[in-house]
Amino acid sequence: MTTDPKPDYSEQTQWMLRIRDQRDKRAFAQLFGFYAPRLKGFVMRAGAPAAQAEDIVQDVLLTVWRKAHMFDPARAQVSSWIYQIARNRQIDVIRKEARPVPEALAIDDETGEDPDGAEVMALEQETDRLRDALAKLAPAQREMIERAYLGELTHTEIRDATGLPLGTIKSRIRLGLDRLRHELKELR
C-alpha cells in the first residue's frame, strides 16, 4: 500500500509515510528530531533514569522504523502509534514479560485500499481538538491527565480524572473500523 504524502497532512504524518513507503532516512531523522526529546521527557517522567531513558528512546524509534509497514494514518496518528510502542516497550522492560495485546485486524497490505485522505484528515483534526482541550485544562486537572497517561494512576483514580473529551474521536475511529470490517468481508 503506497500513499503519496498529501501536502495537507501534518509534518509528522508526512515523515512517517515517507519512512513507510520510501524507507526515507532523512524523514526518519526529522521524525527523530521531533519525537526523541519528547519520548525522553516522557519516559523520564514515568520514572526511567536518564541513561536508560535514551536506550528506550532508541529502541522505540528503531521499532518505528522496523514496523513502519504497520502504520496506518487512518487508524492512528503518529503520536498515538509511538505512544503505544513506548508503553509496550516500557512495560516489557519493567515486567520482563510481554504485555497481552489485542489481535491485530487482518489487513492485507497488498490488496488493502489506500486510506481515504479525508479519513486521515478527520483523525488529524480530532487529535488537534484533543491537543487544544489538554492545553486549556486547569493546571491541576492537566497534571492528573498527564499522570493517568504516564501510567501513574490506578483505574479507580482514572475514573475521577476526567477532562479530555474522547467521544467524537471515538466515533470517528469506530466508523473507520466499520469500513475496514466491511472491506475485509468483501475481500473474502
Next chain:
Amino acid sequence: MTHPISHHLPAEVIASYAAGSLGQAYSLVVAAHVSMCDTCRAELAAQEAAGGVVLEAIGAASVSAGLLSRTLDRLDDPAPPEPAPPARNGVYPAPVMAALKGRLPKWKAVGGGVKQCVIGGDRDGISRLLFIPPGQAVPDHGHNGLELTLVLQGGFSDATGHFDVGDVEVADAALDHVPTADPGPPCIVVAATDAPLRFNTFLPRLLQPLFGI
C-alpha cells in the same frame, strides 16, 4: 460476531490498560475483549490518541549529541527475530492463546464438573480459564477487588444480568454473585481477579494451593 456485545469494559479500565498501569492478569482480559469488540477497540484507540497528545505535550528532554547518528547507524541492522504470535484457536482469542503459549488448555477439575486452567498471574492478580457445564452454578467464590470475566463460549446469568459470547462482567468485592451457565454448550470464560479466587463451597481452603490458586 453473531450477536452484538452488550456488556463492555469501563473506559477507565481501558485507559489504565492503554497507559500501562493495569496488571498483567486484567490486561489479558482487556486484550481478549478488544479482540472481539470493535466498540472497545475504538475506545482503546481513543485513549491511545489521548496518550499520544500527552506524549507530545509533556516537557521535552534534550538527548545526547550522538544519539541520532547511533540510531541511524542501526537502521540497516537485521531486525531481531520475533516469533509470530499465536493466532486465535477456536473460541480462544490470540492473547489467550499467547498466555497458553500456543497450546490448548489443560483443565483441572475444581468440583461440580467445573474445571479451571490458570494461565497467568503475578502479585497484582491472577487470570484463569473456567469451564462450566450447562446449568451449573460457578462455585461461590469470593474476590477482594476487581473481577473481570469474559465469555468465550456459551453464556451465563447472575443477579446482574445475562452474559453472552464477547460480553464482559465487571464485578467488585461488593458483588456477591452466583453465575449459572446457560443450557447449551458448556460455558468457557477467561477471568481475572486481584486476589486468589476462593471456591467457598466446593473446595476446602487448605486445598487451594494444589490448584495453583
